[in-house]
Amino acid sequence: MKRLILTFSVFILSLIVFSADINLNSWKLVQDSSSITYTFGDVLIPEGGYLIICRGNKTQSEFESFWGITLGANDIFLDSVSPVIPKITGRETYSLYDSSGVLQDTTMPRSSNSDKCMQRDSSNVCTFTLLPSSSASPGVFVGGGHDAGMVITEFTDTAGTGNYLYSFIELYNDSAVVTGVIESEKRKNTNSNFYADLNYSEIIFSTDIPLNGAGDISIYDLSGRIIISDKIGFRDSKAVLKNVYLKSGIYFINCRISKYFFRTKLISM
Numbered sequence: 001m002k003r004l005i006l007t008f009s010v011f012i013l014s015l016i017v018f019s020a021d022i023n024l025n026s027w028k029l030v031q032d033s034s035s036i037t038y039t040f041g042d043v044l045i046p047e048g049g050y051l052i053i054c055r056g057n058k059t060q061s062e063f064e065s066f067w068g069i070t071l072g073a074n075d076i077f078l079d080s081v082s083p084v085i086p087k088i089t090g091r092e093t094y095s096l097y098d099s100s101g102v103l104q105d106t107t108m109p110r111s112s113n114s115d116k117c118m119q120r121d122s123s124n125v126c127t128f129t130l131l132p133s134s135s136a137s138p139g140v141f142v143g144g145g146h147d148a149g150m151v152i153t154e155f156t157d158t159a160g161t162g163n164y165l166y167s168f169i170e171l172y173n174d175s176a177v178v179t180g181v182i183e184s185e186k187r188k189n190t191n192s193n194f195y196a197d198l199n200y201s202e203i204i205f206s207t208d209i210p211l212n213g214a215g216d217i218s219i220y221d222l223s224g225r226i227i228i229s230d231k232i233g234f235r236d237s238k239a240v241l242k243n244v245y246l247k248s249g250i251y252f253i254n255c256r257i258s259k260y261f262f263r264t265k266l267i268s269m
Contacts, residue, residue: 020047020175022150026099029053029169031085032108033092038085045150049074050139051171056081058165063138066166071139086167088114088157094169096152103267105151105250115159120151133159141172149175149265151250194262196253198246205232205239205255207262215257217241219266221249 024040031037038053045051052075054063060077064070071077086092095106107118107128117136118128136156154170197204205217211234219228227246232239234257246268255262 021045022173022175024051024150027104027150028097028101029085029171030095030097031087031092032095034087036083036085036087038080038083043076043078045076045171045173046074047173047175049076049173050141050153051076051078051173052138053078053080053085053169053171055086055165055167056084063166063168066163067136067138069137069139075139086155086157086169088164088167092155094152094155096150096171104149104265106267107152107155108248114157117156118154120153133157136168138168138170141170141174149173194255194264196264196266198244198266198268201242201244203241203244203253203266205234205241207237209237209260211237211257211260213257215239215255218254219244219246220252220254227251 022045024043024045027040029038029040043051050071052063052071054077056079058066058079060071063077086094093106093108095108096104098104115133117131117133119131119135119137120128120141133156136154136158138154138156141153151172151174152169153172154168156167156169158164158166194207195205197206214231214233217228217230217232218226221227228241228244230241232241232255246266248268251266251268253262253264253266
């Protein structure tokens with residue numbers, strides 16, 4: 001059984017929802033530091049597809065020409081306009097919430113810098129890497145393949161006079177499982193919700209079906225590496241795993257108990 005050293009206190013939550021295509025209708029992207037909330041309409045992101053949210057007043061062809069790229073057939077370009085996002089006024093962080101108000105991803109504690117690009121790493125050692133804005137690569141993410149659902153993979157404040165209009169946030173639908181990691185468990189969710197709430201050094205598991213007995217828990221990091229493998233006991237549909245120390249990042253939890261298999265995503269900050 002492996003444990004990571006706690007680097008700071010964490011609180012946050014999780015929800016089970018993994019499907020190939022994801023409809024962002026009523027999801028919200030929040031620029032935390034500036035209290036900007038962007039609510040999505042009926043936007044369907046295919047599995048493996050990107051959503052590029054541009055600051056505003058630019059067409060997709062203008063955006064592609066500026067960055068020297070061509071977005072793929074499964075990529076969606078969105079001109080935010082009202083409200084404008086991203087709107088860099090300092091060190092900004094971003095959080096993504098689903099239509100039920102459940103946090104699905106966050107860039108915390110990493111924040112954006114003026115004239116810089118932040119790109120998500122393929123592991124939780126350092127969730128985001130700070131680069132010059134000239135290193136931005138909209139529509140490209142090398143750390144996918146872990147069935148993470150919708151994740152924030154890049155955000156950029158573009159350097160140069162007037163170039164701020166080409167600033168963007170990139171979301172990625174990571175709904176494919178990397179080969180050889182947990183491929184055999186791909187999308188074997190039950191029809192019941194399974195929750196994992198992280199409170200300091202404990203993870204409290206719960207489900208909405210009657211559940212009692214011993215189960216097996218496996219926790220993976222974003223690279224697919226098993227961080228914790230342990231036994232837990234459910235009583236009245238609840239269980240607690242103690243002495244859990246996770247660094248900031250995205251984790252995945254598999255749970256087997258009796259005839260049931262559950263899977264959920266957990267975010268620690």
